[in-house]
Amino acid sequence: MPRPTRRPSPRIGARALLLLAAPWVLAADQPARWDATGAANPLLPGYFADPSIVNDRGRWYIFATIDPWGDDRLGMWTSENGRDWRFATPEWPTKAAASSPTSGDAKVWAPSVVKAANGRWYMYVSVGSEVWVGTAPSPAGPWRDANHGKPLIARDFAPAYHMIDAEAFIDDDGQAYLYWGSGLHWVNGHCFVVRLKPDMVTFDGEPRDVTPANYFEAPFMMKANGRYLLTYSDGNTTKDSYKVRYAIAATPFGPFREAANSPILQTDSRNDIVSPGHHTVFRSGGRSYILYHRQALPWPQGGDAVLRQVAIDRLVIRGDGTLAQVRPTHGGSVAGFSPARDKGLRWKPVGGDSTAGRAGDDNYATLWRAPATGKAALTADLGSVRRIKGSRLRPEFATRNYRYTIEASRDGQRWSSLVAPASHTGSPVTLPHPATARYVRLTVETANAGLWEWSID
Template sequence: MPRLTCRLTDRLRRWAPALLLLAAPLTLAADEPPRWDAAGASNPLLPGYFADPSIVRDGGRWYVFATIDPWGDDRLGLWTSDNGRDWRFSTPEWPTKRAATSPTSGDSKVWAPSVVRAVNGRWYMYVSVGSEVWVGSAPSPAGPWRDANGGKPLIKRDFAPAYHMIDAEAFVDDDGRAYLYWGSGLNWVNGHCFVVRLKPDMVTFDGTPRDVTPANYFEGPFMMKAHGRYLLTYSDGNTTRDTYKVRYAVGATPFGPFKEAADSPILQTDAARDIVSPGHHAIFRSGSASYILYHRQALPWPQHGDAVLRQVAVDRLTIRRDGTLAPVRPTHGSAVAGFAAARDRGLRWQPVGDGAHAADDNYATLWRAPANAVGTLTADLGSVRQVKGSRLRPEFATRSYRYAIEASRDGKRWTRLAAPRERSGSPIMLRHAVTARYLRLTVATPGAGLWEWSID
């Protein structure tokens, strides 16, 4: 299958003006509920705020590497799944901000990974740390990941000072030759796209980098090949507003020249359907179908304050027989046919009181504890039945939360199953074998959000 293939002192300098100019909130008719507020919605794909995703498959398992929002973290996010629908969060051991920093990198965080398998059988990651590109290698997407360039950046910040040296994306052609594309703009002025062939070690440049910038290019290049044509897909616009989108240009070689296609862009804001600023994508195949994995603004949008929080979604991509791309229709509730079925929701339950968003199988909606108090959620299983445990998907997989669980047969007499203690990750697993009709979850972290509570 083909390669399964944005960023605040540095990033703040680039984005701060836009943060003060967020567009007005999207509005809906008073009698029309939000289109994304529906049970069973399978997009967003991941429970949390992540961006710039890269996806690969190995040994029957999917791996999604992504920027941790807001604006990166000291490490990357890694989500793994055996079915493409139920995902588990972790962080790879490399890169970290501490391990991949040079005197010229700046203090921005870790973001925008690209992971690819080379013809030598090893996996390589090209990742932005600060305003530079680093490269690591591993025997498997699961790791262990290690620096592959002697503890120094592959592309330094000063390679082309007028542009950001970030968003590197690797492409392996049919003949096994590998290429690296990268580049972004500054202060929301469009950037330049550079490309260089890589030697078989996937680290050394084989020649001099070339500028292959197509029209309307800002950042996030992703190369693919279809029907003998090279399609350079990329992002344009402002991810903090509603102008971010995916465009593409066509060339006869990996070096172009690239001419933007007549039907570009292929993915953009659809305010009527609450799709805001989709972009920085990867394109991959599952079975006989092609898909585009991308981030878009979390809902409701805009967020309070100056936060820009994005979520990862996946949709079908149609590649025409002439090697062009059809416009993508982004979804909220599709089962994403051919890639993944419905999520494993466990035992169905009804909330007692205000808790519907924790039981709607929708990662666009949150239940949230009171800002200055402990919150409780009570689940009614409908009858007395055996329960094995709970899976909690918190708002931020990287933060710690305090949870406790109680059980009851009649909703009056309660037995504690798990005492309050701090836990992190996603999903957070609570084992509590019991026979009960009601479960009561205490969230002892004020203001904590919960995407879903699954009961097994």
């Protein structure tokens, strides 16, 4: 069964890291529970996996698989402050534009984005069971196929394994390498590596099998203290066994020996952290972080859908080039990121819906859901009559259409229309509606629609 699984300032995979890391310090404002108000994890409002993060000219970009199990497009989130993210889909790749007779019916997933020595950006992405490569002058695009409309790594390169999860690594001498590979039926993963020529597309030599112990998929190479650290995922992302391991070598081609303290990130059931993995490592504010996906909560959710969310935590790299155990959290700030999201005007829910507050708790792990039949309304009390500018809605699925209506009232009795019924997609959905009011009523006319957050400006 095919599956996705994926990787983020300039990312650590794009340059060598030499870092004497400070010991972990628990943020004083870290929420203790996954459903606590103001939790910083998940980082993104929605279901995404296999993240890759880069920074260009002060703007952050996260490229990710769209859950469940991929989409005909990739998800791309952008932010200037690392806390407030806007969703889009890059023009390439798409299932239609990056597909071959052997790619299979699986979707687009697992992007890796890196800036090459030639100044251009390159994306290595899985489409079906093959790896494709695209290029752009900026992470914002425009992205275009870089290999003449054919896969860089075809499915039949090694048909006993999945040809997915490609990750580029650029050594401190400018030499680029590409790592990839997974297994079939959740077993027997293999990792391959090849040196890339300066065009970032042509192989410089033959690919080699460098599979370390307990490897399944999602390789990510980094360098510390002159040693090469191959980090990777093991286990099953649909269960609670997914985790991050690492192995060490003296060269990019190995041989790799798994570190004594591997794995470094795994399920913590007591704290509701389930199956963290398919990660990337990046730096911000002079510190290192690991960006990864984990199961959406509460888990298990029931049904066949696999819904994962993107989280971020501190990664300590010791002076000897080994990695410390990662302490996964539901909160805590990232150096260089805004310490809090832009929440807009604070409001309290009005009415008998005990879950209505989830749409205003500044936590992307919790959401309010409309009933399975009919429409539903959320009424926000701003506490006093005040001037408002508009609303920002973060729906459960950024790629789906939802139908909304917004009204306003000074006294909660007489209402005036601010936003007429209409369908919207994206995240956030920005709806200008200047008015003077104490109460604002949002009516969701889409059955079973979920809403992560409703911000009123």
